Amino acid sequence: MVFSVLGRREVSGRSGVILEGESGANDPVGIALMVALLAASGASGLGAVWTGVGEFALQMVVGAAVGIAGGFGLSLFIRRVPFLPSEGLYALRTLASVFVIYGVATFAHGSGFLAVFVAGIILGDVRAPYKREIERFHGSLASLGEIVAFTVLGLTVSLRSLPDGHAWQIGLVLAVLLAFLVRPLLVGILLLPVKLHWGGERIFVLWSGLKGAVPILLGTFVLASGLPGATQIYDIIFVVVAFSVIVQGGLVPFLAHKAGVPMRLVEPERGLWASGCARNPTV
Numbered sequence: 001m002v003f004s005v006l007g008r009r010e011v012s013g014r015s016g017v018i019l020e021g022e023s024g025a026n027d028p029v030g031i032a033l034m035v036a037l038l039a040a041s042g043a044s045g046l047g048a049v050w051t052g053v054g055e056f057a058l059q060m061v062v063g064a065a066v067g068i069a070g071g072f073g074l075s076l077f078i079r080r081v082p083f084l085p086s087e088g089l090y091a092l093r094t095l096a097s098v099f100v101i102y103g104v105a106t107f108a109h110g111s112g113f114l115a116v117f118v119a120g121i122i123l124g125d126v127r128a129p130y131k132r133e134i135e136r137f138h139g140s141l142a143s144l145g146e147i148v149a150f151t152v153l154g155l156t157v158s159l160r161s162l163p164d165g166h167a168w169q170i171g172l173v174l175a176v177l178l179a180f181l182v183r184p185l186l187v188g189i190l191l192l193p194v195k196l197h198w199g200g201e202r203i204f205v206l207w208s209g210l211k212g213a214v215p216i217l218l219g220t221f222v223l224a225s226g227l228p229g230a231t232q233i234y235d236i237i238f239v240v241v242a243f244s245v246i247v248q249g250g251l252v253p254f255l256a257h258k259a260g261v262p263m264r265l266v267e268p269e270r271g272l273w274a275s276g277c278a279r280n281p282t283v
Contacts, residue, residue: 015201015261018194019208027214028114032059034218035111038225062110067118070101074119075126082129090130091137153216156223157238165232171239178240179207179248200259208252215241 033056040052074097084090101119102112128134162168184206196202219237222230 015205028111028117031113032111059111062108063105063114066105067115071119071122078128091134094134149216162235167232167235168239171236175240175243204259204261
């Protein structure tokens, strides 16, 4: 979400690395935590706590182990079989590997999202043919997934139910607390040893913790669980996400400019179609 609201501008330097790493790490951890909470909902008292902690630990450990094994296994496979018959098969090979790694981790009661994330980190520095095309393909899939998630949010949320149980008031209070108190306090402590400018980069990172597609996915888990008050919880998530996208996201480009955060303009690559249009304006 941070990079979507910037348009064709991309955050560079330490701020961009921190936000990208935070975004990637938060998603699988948040999903695993939600799965653990749902697993603990059937127990009571101290048993619920131990059930939740055990499920979360299992998700993290198994997901990380499968991700490490899958990442090194896929990197070895790429080195052994570097060339494929067609250019389009390279991206499909990576996509198929993602499904395999996710499936193995999920079957072993681990976090498939964490497994894919860890494997992606390992594969990030591996030399591979058509790597830019592979990254562009998966970036398109990520953008499509984000569009689908927000479409699902719009189709499943009823604005008429927001006043029920004071969902919009609770969501607004939570969003304000997260943006102005909880995140600056907790993330500010974690950023103390990091070399960032106090008046610029640090403030930008503290503000730019946006909530997007993953909270919506977690909300659908709650909605499908049939727990008491699931609809109210989902409405609260909608308000928090809406505040994050509209208010926080809308101010990110302005704050980046005022804080002096280094950004670069990403120009779209001119492919064959663009080159043909340049040569023939009537196309």
